[in-house]
Amino acid sequence: MHMNNHASWFLVWKQGMALGAFLALAGYLWAVWAANRKHNKWPLYRSLFWMAGILCAAAAVTGPLAEMAHTDFAVHMLGHLLLGMLAPLLLVLSAPMTLLMRALDVKNARRLSAFLKGRYVRVIGDPFVAAVMNIGGLWLLYTTSLYEMMHHHPGLHALVHIHVFFAGYLFSAAMIYIDPVPHRRPFLYRGIIFVLALAGHGILSKYIYANPPDGVDPVQAETGAMLMYYGGDAVDLGLIILFCWQWYYSARPRRMVASSQQSGLM
Amino acid sequence: MQKNLSDAAIAHGTRNIWSGLLFGIGLVAFLDEALFHQLLHWHHFYDKSTTSIGLVSDGFFHAISWFATVGGLFLLADLRRRNAYWFMKWMAGVWIGAGGFQLYDGIIQHKLMRIHQIRYNVDIFPYDLTWNLLAAGMLAAGLLLMNRARRQSRKFGGGGDAHE
Numbered sequence: 435m436h437m438n439n440h441a442s443w444f445l446v447w448k449q450g451m452a453l454g455a456f457l458a459l460a461g462y463l464w465a466v467w468a469a470n471r472k473h474n475k476w477p478l479y480r481s482l483f484w485m486a487g488i489l490c491a492a493a494a495v496t497g498p499l500a501e502m503a504h505t506d507f508a509v510h511m512l513g514h515l516l517l518g519m520l521a522p523l524l525l526v527l528s529a530p531m532t533l534l535m536r537a538l539d540v541k542n543a544r545r546l547s548a549f550l551k552g553r554y555v556r557v558i559g560d561p562f563v564a565a566v567m568n569i570g571g572l573w574l575l576y577t578t579s580l581y582e583m584m585h586h587h588p589g590l591h592a593l594v595h596i597h598v599f600f601a602g603y604l605f606s607a608a609m610i611y612i613d614p615v616p617h618r619r620p621f622l623y624r625g626i627i628f629v630l631a632l633a634g635h636g637i638l639s640k641y642i643y644a645n646p647p648d649g650v651d652p653v654q655a656e657t658g659a660m661l662m663y664y665g666g667d668a669v670d671l672g673l674i675i676l677f678c679w680q681w682y683y684s685a686r687p688r689r690m691v692a693s694s695q696q697s698g699l700m
Numbered sequence: 701m702q703k704n705l706s707d708a709a710i711a712h713g714t715r716n717i718w719s720g721l722l723f724g725i726g727l728v729a730f731l732d733e734a735l736f737h738q739l740l741h742w743h744h745f746y747d748k749s750t751t752s753i754g755l756v757s758d759g760f761f762h763a764i765s766w767f768a769t770v771g772g773l774f775l776l777a778d779l780r781r782r783n784a785y786w787f788m789k790w791m792a793g794v795w796i797g798a799g800g801f802q803l804y805d806g807i808i809q810h811k812l813m814r815i816h817q818i819r820y821n822v823d824i825f826p827y828d829l830t831w832n833l834l835a836a837g838m839l840a841a842g843l844l845l846m847n848r849a850r851r852q853s854r855k856f857g858g859g860g861d862a863h864e
Contacts (some may be wrong), residue, residue: 623768624765625771628767629760629763629764629767630763632762632763632766632767633756633759633760633762633763633764634759635763636758636759636762636763637755637756637759639757640745640746640750640755640758641755643745643746644746644748644750660745663745667766670766671766671770674766674767674770674771675770678770678771678774679774681774682774682777682778685778686781686784687781688783
């Protein structure tokens with residue numbers, strides 16, 4: 435009975451996530467259409483980033499990967515790399531807030547802008563807060579009994595995955611600035627937080643290798659931990675390059691400022 | 701070697717060292733990973749005798765070196781666009797960074813914190829000796845170059861490391 439309930443709940447979750455992914459794709463395309471009526475043509479590559487990001491996130495929470503993640507920790511980890519790292523990076527690169535601002539009418543755009551400039555976003559958008567939510571959340575998940583509990587409580591399962599996704603997005607958006615950022619933080623501060631977060635991620639990977647979470651087969655834990663370590667490095671390399679590139683652009687000598695004014699960066 | 705040292709290079713002496721230092725750390729960490737972990741399989745991902753401080757140190761140095769490789773090269777690009785690249789000083793930074801990190805890895809991380817050994821099931825002493833002698837050699841080469849760069853700057857610019 436319990437098993438049955440659980441299975442049917444998981445089906446609802448997967449279908450809900452598939453629907454969410456569909457709405458996210460449709461919503462972005464609607465916004466592109468609305469924005470193009472008023473502004474210059476929205477770049478195609480941004481739309482492609484959005485689609486790729488939504489597909490990565492969807493792959494982690496619906497379909498065969500989500501199914502296999504229940505019994506195989508390495509697959510679970512692959513899902514987390516997609517949901518919490520690769521998808522957020524791609525979505526940040528699609529500049530969703532800029533697009534939304536263009537698509538909305540003036541009244542609503544002002545509301546959105548006031549929200550983005552507000553205290554709430556200032557606090558959760560701070561690199562330190564975002565990093566603690568992102569990496570701290572992972573430590574909580576893998577070093578306590580939360581990981582095992584998650585598999586028995588559907589609500590917890592949903593909450594953990596939603597947190598991983600949004601914390602990943604917040605972290606990526608706090609490191610590289612694609613959308614307008616009202617409260618910009620210096621490169622040095624962001625860089626230091628970035629290195630600390632990278633270290634926290636790497637240390638946790640090796641910790642999992644040595645101490646599998648409750649209920650995880652040690653062999654799967656080793657594979658999963660190495661996937662987390664090297665896969666995380668791969669995605670982070672992209673984020674590091676973008677971060678340095680933005681520094682390189684902003685630190686350009688004065689005589690180069692005028693000539694690059696029009697071209698912009700990402 | 702460089703014949704003419706631009707004023708910009710002398711003004712950005714410190715940045716040349718930083719760029720080289722970061723790249724050197726990144727380079728040696730990359731070689732460590734590619735050569736000893738992936739190709740030779742001598743190093744282990746995790747060693748049961750690793751202390752927790754070793755795990756933390758390893759995590760930090762891995763993160764720093766990953767960042768440093770990219771950051772050091774962007775700094776180099778920045779020096780080039782300012783016509784401020786100073787080969788000798790940059791090279792000094794590379795050797796000091798590479799040697800310093802390898803020495804730390806070889807003595808503190810491998811031996812004191814026991815994160816992993818250079819190789820398993822062999823007499824480890826010759827390996828440790830070679831590893832650390834190479835590291836010390838690189839560090840010495842870096843310091844030597846640094847000294848030469850200082851003399852070079854006296855010859856061309858007269859001043860020391862004026863900041864931007």
